[in-house]
Amino acid sequence: DAKTTQPTSMDCAEGRAANLPCNHSTISGNEYVYWYRQIHSQGPQYIIHGLKNNETNEMASLIITEDRKSSTLILPHATLRDTAVYYCIALQSGYSTLTFGKGTMLLVSP
Amino acid sequence: GAVVSQHPSRVICKSGTSVKIECRSLDFQATTMFWYRQFPKQSLMLMATSNEGSKATYEQGVEKDKFLINHASLTLSTLTVTSAHPEDSSFYICSALSPNQPQHFGDGTRLSIL
Numbered sequence: 761d762a763k764t765t766q767p768t769s770m771d772c773a774e775g776r777a778a779n780l781p782c783n784h785s786t787i788s789g790n791e792y793v794y795w796y797r798q799i800h801s802q803g804p805q806y807i808i809h810g811l812k813n814n815e816t817n818e819m820a821s822l823i824i825t826e827d828r829k830s831s832t833l834i835l836p837h838a839t840l841r842d843t844a845v846y847y848c849i850a851l852q853s854g855y856s857t858l859t860f861g862k863g864t865m866l867l868v869s870p
Numbered sequence: 871g872a873v874v875s876q877h878p879s880r881v882i883c884k885s886g887t888s889v890k891i892e893c894r895s896l897d898f899q900a901t902t903m904f905w906y907r908q909f910p911k912q913s914l915m916l917m918a919t920s921n922e923g924s925k926a927t928y929e930q931g932v933e934k935d936k937f938l939i940n941h942a943s944l945t946l947s948t949l950t951v952t953s954a955h956p957e958d959s960s961f962y963i964c965s966a967l968s969p970n971q972p973q974h975f976g977d978g979t980r981l982s983i984l
Contacts, residue, residue, distance in 0.1 A: 794972065803963045803975035856902060856967050860913040
């Protein structure tokens with residue numbers, strides 16, 4: 761699976777949009793970009809995934825650049841409960857082993 | 871949405887005890903289940919992969935005789951930490967996978983060996 765690079769930490773004010781970047785410059789054509797988050801002392805939670813089109817669900821939006829070398833996870837209105845470590849993972853379709861890097865620690869403040 | 875239940879959420883026991891952790895997929899059939907371990911301030915590390923009805927595949931450095939995995943049905947996998955010692959204290963997390971669905975995780979089991 762392609763290596764991904766994320767900032768170690770980010771801050772966001774409550775109610776504002778949180779934009780979490782991820783670089784995956786070596787991603788191959790059949791690798792999806794998956795996002796998970798882990799709130800302290802809980803298991804990871806699936807957020808969203810995409811291949812090349814932008815995706816949106818009730819939790820977040822995923823913007824993937826046209827060359828697929830990077831992506832951004834957007835939490836449109838961050839709340840205190842969104843404070844967590846966010847993981848960006850490149851994964852082939854049907855290849856099921858997730859490899860977690862260090863992720864981005866997002867701190868949402870009042 | 872997909873729900874994975876993990877039990878117990880916390881275990882405290884004496885050194886030498888064996889501990890069993892259960893992982894259930896509540897509303898879907900999981901063809902594959904995974905077991906991870908997470909030490910403080912570190913990321914999740916995959917321990918083993920199990921498919922229903924077959925032997926688990928362990929990652930390098932994980933002792934299969936120490937961490938017994940049973941995946942007897944499409945909705946239940948168990949991890950037994952045998953003769954646990956303080957160095958086995960960790961956060962153990964399971965996940966479940968069904969075809970064409972993202973992997974979903976349990977809420978983890980915090981194991982403390984005294």
